[in-house]
């Protein structure tokens with residue numbers, strides 16, 4: 001079996017991959033040209049780099065392990081060739097970081113940090129009335145690894161927390177931790193009483209634009225919207241219009257539709273908006289945290305066991 005690594009592995013990681021699949025041949029691509037040369041004979045690709053460019057030549061490919069949580073770009077750009085390939089993503093390693101980032105955006109909005117920074121730059125001592133989260137209601141749209149990690153923290157701040165999952169059918173259910181979880185049919189009925197809408201959804205055909213103009217207009221004017229999932233899930237123009245019109249209290253975005261936004265994009269001129277450059281999962285230094293997932297999944301593949309974090313290509317995540 002040929003395994004192609006589309007990244008330069010650390011020494012320890014390479015050794016552990018060899019131990020995971022003792023009879024496999026591990027090849028390391030160091031450029032797009034070398035990836036293209038190796039991919040024709042490979043059954044397994046580990047890592048995203050050069051994957052899309054070389055996929056048309058990957059005649060024998062059976063499994064691809066991505067090093068991201070969101071696989072929207074791979075699914076959108078790979079085309080039909082990917083359908084006969086098992087695709088796995090990484091999960092369960094970045095949610096603490098994402099949840100802290102979502103909270104930073106939320107607290108930054110409620111505690112007026114943008115205005116404070118602007119005043120600081122003008123050497124002004126402005127003082128305003130600020131809001132608190134304790135006792136208020138939040139709806140976490142996307143109750144996966146990130147959403148749940150956010151929800152636990154919001155509850156710790158004294159908020160009332162509800163989540164949304166695709167797999168809940170009919171009326172909302174209570175999960176083991178007593179969180180109320182809605183399905184796609186019922187979450188919209190909560191919007192009128194939602195103080196914080198926190199979006200951690202993947203970008204799929206079902207979620208694209210699902211936080212649209214009417215959903216945003218249904219929120220109270222005192223509500224705050226935070227999105228750390230994907231920009232395409234939300235109607236950005238509607239969000240910006242409502243912020244300009246004072247019909248929402250504020251927003252925090254770690255992700256927008258066009259990244260990076262153009263110099264003259266609307267996003268640079270929106271009041272009460274905190275924007276971070278898609279750093280919820282920040283750049284890693286040292287050994288990447290996905291290494292153990294790759295090693296475990298290669299062991300499983302080698303032994304014919306079910307893989308971790310298999311993407312449902314039909315559902316899109």
Ligand SMILES: NC(=O)c1ccc[n+]([C@@H]2O[C@H](COP(=O)([O-])OP(=O)(O)OC[C@H]3O[C@@H](n4cnc5c(N)ncnc54)[C@H](OP(=O)(O)O)[C@@H]3O)[C@@H](O)[C@H]2O)c1
Nearest residue numbers: 069070142143144145146165166167202206228229280281
């Ligand atoms: N900002 C960043 O730096 C950053 C970093 C990593 C990831 N992300 C984004 O965050 C997303 C979520 O990551 P995750 O690890 O939490 O994913 P996950 O564990 O797969 O969770 C996704 C959640 O969304 C729900 N969902 C999917 N489609 C839905 C629909 N149509 N209606 C209602 N709920 C729906 C799923 O429902 P079920 O539970 O029923 O499946 C699940 O609860 C990723 O896909 C990626 O786009 C952003």
